[in-house]
Amino acid sequence: MNAEQKKKAMERLKKLLMLSRSTNENEAAAALGKAQELMRELSVSEDDLELTDYTALEADGLLVRPGRSVPVYVMRLEGLIEKAFGCTAVWDRHQVKCKIIWLGQKSKAEISAYSWTVLARLLKNKREQYKFTHLLTGHTPGKREALADTFCEGWVAGVSRNILQDTVSAKDKRLLDLFLNQKFPNLIDLQSRGAGLTSGQVNSAYTDGIRAGQKTHLHSGVQNTKRGQVGQTQYLGAA
Structure with missing residues (x-):
């Protein structure tokens, strides 16, 4: 067969x-x-049958450069989306462009990949704007990058305050873990890096990030068709 x-x-x-x-x-x-x-x-088995409704979707990493450590704020953004839609994600950094792969039930994986793309693009723009408007003078290039990372950490924390966590049943979690192990049996933990600043240096940048992030809302807004595909998704962005 x-x-x-x-x-x-x-x-x-x-x-x-x-x-x-x-x-x-x-x-x-x-x-x-x-x-x-x-x-x-x-x-x-019945598990095999239910897993036919699961998929793995690739999206552009956007915020991660090949060969570089993954910033803490990127991992937190990934975790935020995982909690919002009950999916999980893994990274493929062996290509010219880094990819993030979203795994879960088809409709949830689709909205997770979409949400990642929109929020990652938005955060990338916010990071550049913050560097230009707040950090253009008075800082070394390394310090400017570190403060921009800190702003991003705050931004993700601000967005998370507008997120309702998806309720994942024990059965769904078991199936998701099973699907993940089938797709990536040799998965290793990903190393991340923080901004590397002391607490006294981060307060302002982190607070600025939280204020900016709170203006952004994440809407699941999914309508499933009879075939289980995503029929409609709402725009994610500044309120």
Whole structure:
């Protein structure tokens, strides 16, 4: 059985399992029997079946340069989106351009990748604006970059105050972990770097970041079509 045939068989299996929940006892029993027979034939479990609704979507890393450590504010932005939509992300830094890969149920992975792209672009612009308007003079280049990173950390903290965390069931978490392990069995922890400034140096930049971030709102705004695809997403940006 090739990949296309197995895909069609899995779709048929899904339909049989749906019929097995019928209020018609005879219809339900017949559908369940056929479903169990097909599951044995395909050597699949219920978890395997549910994981067909999961996907991995790539997005441009935008805020990370190849060969460089990942800034703390980037990891926090990733974590913010993970909590908002119940997905998880991994990094691919072995290409000319760094990629971030969002994993989860298809509709959630799509909105997570979209949210990442919009927020990362917005933060990149905010960082450059802050460097130009607040840090143009009176700082060494290294200090200017460190303060800009600190501003970004504050910005992400400000955005997080407008976020409602997605409620992930124990079953969904287990399936997500299973999918992650299937896709990336040899995943290693990613090293990140902070701004490297003392507390007395960061207060102003961090506070400025929080104030700017609080003006940004993240809206899930997803409408699923009958096929489970994202039909509509709201714009993310400054209020």
